[in-house]
Amino acid sequence: MTDFNSLxxxxxxxxxxxxxxxxxxxxxxxxxxxxxxxFAIKAHKGQKRKSxxxxxxxxxxxxxxTSFFNKDEDIIAAAILHDVxxxxxxxxxxxxxxxxxxxxNLVEGLTKIVEIRGNSLxxxxxxxxxxxxxxxxxxxxxxxxxxxxxxxxxxxxxxxxMLTLSALPPYKQKRIAEETLVVYAPIAHRLxxxxxxxxxxxxxxxxxxxxxxxxxxxxxxxxxxxxxLKLNEMTQKIENLLLSxxxxxDEFEIKSRIKHYYxxxxxxxxxxxxxxxxxxxxxxxxxxxxxxNCYEVLGLVHLNFRPLISRFKDYxxxxxxxxxxxxxxxxxxxxxxxxxxxxxxxxxxxxxFGIAAHWxxxxxxxxPNIKWLENMQFDENVNDFYELAKNDLFSEDIVVYTPSFDTxxxxxxxxxxxxxxxxxxxxxxxxxxxxxNKEKVSLLHQLKTGDIVKIITGNEIxxxxxxxxxxxxxxxxxxxxxxxxxxxxxxxxKLALAILSxxxxxxxxxxxxxxxxxxxxxxxxxxxxxxxxxxDVIKKITITIKxxxxxxxxxxxxxxxxxxxxxxxxxxxINDIRFNYCCHPKFGDKILGILDKKEVEIHHRFCNNAExxxxxxxxxxxxxxxxxxxxxxxxxQNKKGELAKFISFLTKMGIFIHxxxxxxxSNNCKIEIEFDxxxxxxxxxxxxxxxxxxxxxxxxxxxxx
Numbered sequence: 091m092t093d094f095n096s097l098x099x100x101x102x103x104x105x106x107x108x109x110x111x112x113x114x115x116x117x118x119x120x121x122x123x124x125x126x127x128x129f130a131i132k133a134h135k136g137q138k139r140k141s142x143x144x145x146x147x148x149x150x151x152x153x154x155x156t157s158f159f160n161k162d163e164d165i166i167a168a169a170i171l172h173d174v175x176x177x178x179x180x181x182x183x184x185x186x187x188x189x190x191x192x193x194x195n196l197v198e199g200l201t202k203i204v205e206i207r208g209n210s211l212x213x214x215x216x217x218x219x220x221x222x223x224x225x226x227x228x229x230x231x232x233x234x235x236x237x238x239x240x241x242x243x244x245x246x247x248x249x250x251x252m253l254t255l256s257a258l259p260p261y262k263q264k265r266i267a268e269e270t271l272v273v274y275a276p277i278a279h280r281l282x283x284x285x286x287x288x289x290x291x292x293x294x295x296x297x298x299x300x301x302x303x304x305x306x307x308x309x310x311x312x313x314x315x316x317x318x319l320k321l322n323e324m325t326q327k328i329e330n331l332l333l334s335x336x337x338x339x340d341e342f343e344i345k346s347r348i349k350h351y352y353x354x355x356x357x358x359x360x361x362x363x364x365x366x367x368x369x370x371x372x373x374x375x376x377x378x379x380x381x382x383n384c385y386e387v388l389g390l391v392h393l394n395f396r397p398l399i400s401r402f403k404d405y406x407x408x409x410x411x412x413x414x415x416x417x418x419x420x421x422x423x424x425x426x427x428x429x430x431x432x433x434x435x436x437x438x439x440x441x442x443f444g445i446a447a448h449w450x451x452x453x454x455x456x457x458p459n460i461k462w463l464e465n466m467q468f469d470e471n472v473n474d475f476y477e478l479a480k481n482d483l484f485s486e487d488i489v490v491y492t493p494s495f496d497t498x499x500x501x502x503x504x505x506x507x508x509x510x511x512x513x514x515x516x517x518x519x520x521x522x523x524x525x526x527n528k529e530k531v532s533l534l535h536q537l538k539t540g541d542i543v544k545i546i547t548g549n550e551i552x553x554x555x556x557x558x559x560x561x562x563x564x565x566x567x568x569x570x571x572x573x574x575x576x577x578x579x580x581x582x583x584k585l586a587l588a589i590l591s592x593x594x595x596x597x598x599x600x601x602x603x604x605x606x607x608x609x610x611x612x613x614x615x616x617x618x619x620x621x622x623x624x625x626d627v628i629k630k631i632t633i634t635i636k637x638x639x640x641x642x643x644x645x646x647x648x649x650x651x652x653x654x655x656x657x658x659x660x661x662x663x664i665n666d667i668r669f670n671y672c673c674h675p676k677f678g679d680k681i682l683g684i685l686d687k688k689e690v691e692i693h694h695r696f697c698n699n700a701e702x703x704x705x706x707x708x709x710x711x712x713x714x715x716x717x718x719x720x721x722x723x724x725x726x727q728n729k730k731g732e733l734a735k736f737i738s739f740l741t742k743m744g745i746f747i748h749x750x751x752x753x754x755x756s757n758n759c760k761i762e763i764e765f766d767x768x769x770x771x772x773x774x775x776x777x778x779x780x781x782x783x784x785x786x787x788x789x790x791x792x793x794x795x
Contacts, residue, residue, distance in 0.1 A: 094158055094285055094442075101151050102253060105143060107131060110150040117157040118166055126167040126189060133178045141257035148250060149173050155246040159283070159446040160239075168196035169243045175201045199240035200247070241277055242446055245286050248274045252293040267297035271352075282412035282444025291352035299355070306351050309365050314348075317372055320426050321346035324374055327423070328430075331390055332376075342387075343377040343435075369401070369420060370429035377438050381406060384417055384432045391430055395421035406433070410489070411499035414441055488539040500537065504562040507533040507554070510545040511566040518569055520547040534560055553577040555696035556673065574696070578680075581695055582615035585682050588707035589617060592685055593628060593646055593661055594635070604631045617709070618682070621659055624648075624709055652713070654766045655746050656683075656692060659709040663688055669741050673697035677748055677764075683710035719748070722761045723785040724777070733759065739780065743773055758784060 104110050111127055130146055137145035153169035160166075167189055175182050175197060182201070186194035252270055255263050271294040278287035296303045310317075325344050332342055349357075349371045357368050365371070376387050384406055391397075401420040409415045416433040433441065487499050490509060498512050506526060510533070511518030524531050525544040534557065537543060555574035561567050590601045605614050608630045617624040628646050644661075651658040653667040655677065665688040673694035675681050680695040685706040692710065693700035726732045733750075740747060740763065748762040765773060777783050 097154070097158055098253070098289075101154060101250070104147060104151060107144050107147055107150070110147045110154070114150055114154050114157070114166075114170075117154055118161050118163075120163055122163045122189070123166055123170070126170040126193075129188070130170045130174060133174050133180055137177065139254070139257065141254060145173075145177070148254075152243070152247045152250050155249055156243055159242060159246070159285075159443055162239075164190070164192045164196065165239050165243065167193045168200070168239075169246065171197050172200040172243060172247060195237060196240055196243065199237065200243055238281070238445060241281060242283075245274060245278050245281075245283065245290075249286055249289060249293075252290060255293070255297060263297045267294040270294040271298060278444070280412055281446075282410075282414055282440065283442070283446060284414075284444070285442045288350045288353075292350055295352040295355065302355055303351060306354055306365060310348060310351075317348055318346075320423075320428070321348075321372055321374065324372075324423055324426070324428050327394075328374060328376060328391070331394055332387065335390055337378075337383075341379055341383075345375040345377070347373050347375070349373065369398070369427050372426065373429040373431060375431045375433070375438075377433060377435055379434060381434060384434065387432050388417055388419065391419065391421060391432075395423055395430075397421050398427070401429075406437070408489070408497060411487070411497070412444065416441065488537060490537050490539065490541045490543050493542060493544045495542075498543075501562045504537055505534045505560065506531060506537060506543060506545065507557070508561055508563045508566045509537060509543050511563060511569055513545065515565075515569050517545055517547055518566060519551045519573065520549065521545050522548040522552070553696065556679070556694050577696065579615060581682075581701065582618050584701070584704055585618045585695070585707055586614045586616075588704050589624070589709055590627070590631070592706045592708060593648075594631065595644055604634055607634050619711070621709060621711070624659070648709075652766075653690075654744065655713055655764045657711050657713045658683060658690055660685070660690075662708070664690055664708070666690075666744070667692055668744055669746070672699045674737075674741070677712060677746065681710055681712070683708045719762065719764045719788070721785065721787050722763055722777070722783070724759050724761075725782040725784055726759050736781070743776065744769070745773065 100113060104113065111131075114127065115123070127150065130149055134144070134146035134149070139145050139148060149170050149172055152172065153166050156169040157166050171185060171189065171193065174180050175185065182194055182198050185197050248270060251266065255266060258266070270290050275287050275290040275294065278284075278290060325346055329344055333339065349368065354365065354368055354371065357363070357370075358365060361367075376391075378384060378387060398420045401418070403418040406415045406417055415437045416431050418429065418431055420427060420429045488502050488504065489497050489499050491497060492513070498509060500508055500512060506524035507518060507521060510521040510524070521533055523546045524533050524535060525546070526535060526537065526541050528542075528544075533554075551573060553573045554570055555577060558567055558570050558574065561570065587598050587601055590596075590605075591598055594601065594604075596604075605611055608627075610627060610630070613623075614627070617627055625648065628648070632646050646661055648659040648661055651660065651664045656667055658664055658667070662685060664685075667683070667690045669675070669692050673696075675692060675694040675697075682693055682695045682697075682700060682704070683690040684693065684700060684703060685708050690708055690710065691700075724736070726736060736759070737747065737750075740761075744765060746764045748764060751760040774783075774786060777786065
């Protein structure tokens with residue numbers, strides 16, 4: 091790591107093309123590299139960066155960084171040439187002709203999508219710049235499946251961009267820093283390249299959260315001398331311990347470090363602690379020759395220093411998905427708490443270089459798993475894909491086990507259903523229940539590291555459309571969306587037929603014939619969400635009926651009804667609505683309305699119970715009505731099931747719940763609700779009778795905001 095830091099310090103001082111070229115050739119000097127260097131200088135001639143320096147300095151220095159991880163000629167040449175196709179008149183075919191297919195394929199995978207052809211690529215709700223970014227990202231991942239070296243060059247490219255980010259205006263700095271933190275640093279982590287991952291995180295952190303960065307920096311700088319004294323003292327103790335127990339001086343190495351700023355910040359946020367309470371702020375790394383030596387050292391450390399057993403992790407026996415192998419333990423030394431990491435020299439190289447180590451060295455360590463790359467190749471809308479990929483990448487990991495003790499890495503907060511999809515799409519699609527540590531749990535049960543998970547499957551594919559937002563992995567969300575898009579088409583068609591049958595008081599067979607007569611078969615599902623189209627369809631069918639049967643006297647004009655935040659269109663009298671608590675639709679969810687005499691029962695559109703009784707239906711949609719919103723604070727008893735009971739109580743009164751906030755230090759429950767204001771006195775009376783109401787006021791009351 092020291093060598094890499096020294097290299098970066100040299101890179102920061104480079105100002106001319108000659109200086110950059112000399113530094114690169116000091117790393118690797120072959121005819122192919124010289125040829126690529128000369129060509130890049132010629133191709134980029136006259137181009138400048140925002141800082142005013144010659145543009146070609148950037149790709150040359152990207153190649154310098156890349157050369158630290160790999161000395162392969164094709165990789166270095168591709169790094170030198172990675173902007174040529176995008177920024178000059180030279181084509182990828184020219185690159186292939188002059189430098190070979192391998193270099194050309196790498197450059198092609200790194201070339202941004204500059205133009206978008208075809209309106210179908212651009213969603214109506216997005217801007218073209220975002221779409222270009224998303225398309226480029228997907229193209230890069232696709233190329234990486236064929237040759238993961240594309241990602242190594244891209245990470246080195248991003249690292250150099252972050253080192254020179256100060257030349258850009260603040261709004262661009264933040265945008266690039268955010269993308270770096272949520273996309274590129276996690277990719278470095280997945281590839282096991284901690285050297286790049288840590289630098290990208292800290293550089294992005296500095297631009298995104300400058301105040302928090304400064305607070306941590308000031309604390310570290312203030313206590314730096316004290317920290318290094320502690321680390322030096324601990325290093326000397328461990329060295330003496332190893333030497334006195336049979337280890338020779340040249341058989342081990344001991345390094346020390348202060349925790350990286352961004353990982354320190356994450357620890358503080360996750361645990362809600364101050365920097366003084368971060369236990370692994372200081373760390374010693376002991377590097378030995380063989381895996382068995384790691385366990386010998388662990389025994390010596392635990393016998394001579396008091397360990398915190400809850401913080402012990404053995405990633406040698408069970409490597410991380412990215413190939414990382416190290417024993418982690420935390421011990422007391424006098425008044426200090428210090429993390430001790432133990433690994434072999436090969437494991438140390440693997441941790442620094444990740445997947446690149448397997449090109450540079452012939453290691454006997456765990457190879458990083460790149461299955462996650464394949465799991466990100468979806469035929470989603472490009473912007474949806476980009477968001478899914480970012481969410482999947484930018485998440486802390488947990489490791490769980492299959493019944494045969496294979497490991498599966500998932501994002502923190504992942505459910506048993508996420509696990510099922512991680513195993514195989516068919517298992518996720520047909521999952522019916524889960525066993526976690528041999529106990530039956532819900533498929534939405536959140537997993538934690540160390541859980542042993544077994545999925546029971548059925549024979550049918552099961553849509554779980556209302557669960558999509560609760561899922562954590564991109565693959566699970568994608569697979570369920572795919573199923574639900576098809577399911578939604580079926581439900582919308584059934585619902586459309588039920589709405590028209592109710593309006594015209596005709597059976598489904600006759601409605602189908604009338605739809606066909608008006609050439610509406612393809613578009614008829616639209617009426618469930620488009621009231622203008624619904625009215626147009628009613629007119630067309632009415633005309634057809636009158637032409638065929640002059641004695642048809644039913645009134646088909648729709649009347650509008652408003653109940654709280656629900657709008658209904660019906661030609662039948664409606665006195666009230668009720669929410670069925672079997673599916674708890676939330677504001678914005680797709681809903682349907684089942685007509686029961688003069689009441690409308692509101693369900694989530696994907697509710698299985700509703701689908702079974704979908705014969706009489708009306709058009710329903712959400713509306714926003716600030717007049718009908720209230721803030722309710724009640725004190726609930728501190729016992730199991732009390733909140734669920736209270737929510738059910740509200741739902742049965744036709745109250746819509748916008749948000750729930752449970753107090754941390756009391757049993758108070760703060761809820762934002764919505765209902766027809768005509769019901770205010772009745773609802774207030776029932777609430778006061780059954781619960782301890784602390785506050786119940788309209789949201790319009792200014793003192794609440």
